[in-house]
Amino acid sequence: MTATQRPVVLITGGSRGIGRAIADALAADWRILVGGTHTGSVTPVVDVLPDAAPFVADLTDPDAVAHAVAGLSRLDALVHSAGICEGGAVEQTSRETWTRQFELNVVAVADLTRMLLPLLRASRGHVVTINSGAGFNSGPGNASYSASKFALRAFTDALREEERGRLRVTSVHPGRVDTDMQIAIQARLGHAYAPEAYLRPASVAAAVRLALDVSQDAAIDSISVRPSGLRLRESS
Numbered sequence: 001m002t003a004t005q006r007p008v009v010l011i012t013g014g015s016r017g018i019g020r021a022i023a024d025a026l027a028a029d030w031r032i033l034v035g036g037t038h039t040g041s042v043t044p045v046v047d048v049l050p051d052a053a054p055f056v057a058d059l060t061d062p063d064a065v066a067h068a069v070a071g072l073s074r075l076d077a078l079v080h081s082a083g084i085c086e087g088g089a090v091e092q093t094s095r096e097t098w099t100r101q102f103e104l105n106v107v108a109v110a111d112l113t114r115m116l117l118p119l120l121r122a123s124r125g126h127v128v129t130i131n132s133g134a135g136f137n138s139g140p141g142n143a144s145y146s147a148s149k150f151a152l153r154a155f156t157d158a159l160r161e162e163e164r165g166r167l168r169v170t171s172v173h174p175g176r177v178d179t180d181m182q183i184a185i186q187a188r189l190g191h192a193y194a195p196e197a198y199l200r201p202a203s204v205a206a207a208v209r210l211a212l213d214v215s216q217d218a219a220i221d222s223i224s225v226r227p228s229g230l231r232l233r234e235s236s
């Protein structure tokens with residue numbers, strides 16, 4: 001496939017972790033807009049992909065997002081992978097912590113999607129959100145992050161029905177994944193880090209690829225991807 005024929009996907013959080021793995025999984029036949037907060041995080045990814053360009057913006061900064069979006073003329077898929085996780089018991093979670101997570105994990109997703117709807121509708125496109133198992137279940141120490149992911153699921157459920165017949169909307173719910181985010185979570189909890197206990201980012205990326213590849217008569221609304229435990233058993 002020549003570069004000009006390629007469908008275009010914007011992957012927020014494409015610089016690292018799950019988003020980076022999604023970029024790798026789609027690289028053979030998509031043009032990839034790699035999202036990240038600054039040029040330094042995005043350029044090394046753009047440079048190694050066959051057909052890619054940077055999409056640099058702090059997604060919580062409306063002016064920066066509007067500026068980045070203004071440069072787009074075609075979009076076939078939008079994958080929201082950028083996100084933050086700041087755990088903590090309710091007693092210790094400040095208003096600022098709640099606000100930061102909702103701002104990036106929910107508000108920025110909704111606003112970027114709204115801005116890109118005309119391009120996505122024109123291509124009968126696809127919106128994918130990287131949600132979490134925490135988007136279905138909450139528990140001690142997880143109120144604010146989990147609430148943001150519940151809210152993200154509410155957003156995708158509404159968008160899917162509003163846009164049925166125009167766009168497809170897939171909510172991907174991974175369990176714990178071996179990324180910088182998980183390393184920080186385990187450090188905060190004072191736990192030793194065992195990468196083999198977690199999903200590989202590439203395994204989540206394969207689920208995203210499946211959702212994007214499904215034939216036009218079908219839509220994968222939601223996918224849960226959990227660690228199988230087999231890797232842990234092999235390494236013990």
Ligand SMILES: NC(=O)c1ccc[n+]([C@@H]2O[C@H](COP(=O)([O-])OP(=O)(O)OC[C@H]3O[C@@H](n4cnc5c(N)ncnc54)[C@H](OP(=O)(O)O)[C@@H]3O)[C@@H](O)[C@H]2O)c1
Nearest residue numbers: 013016017018036037041058059082083132176177179181
């Ligand atoms: N890791 C897990 O165990 C796990 C499990 C379930 C769901 N998830 C979800 O999966 C998604 C990706 O997580 P991950 O583990 O890949 O995270 P990660 O390794 O921490 O990477 C975070 C990504 O988000 C970008 N980002 C952070 N703040 C941003 C902002 N304000 N504006 C724009 N981009 C921003 C980062 O860009 P820079 O590189 O420029 O900083 C980076 O590309 C998140 O939504 C997370 O909630 C993760």
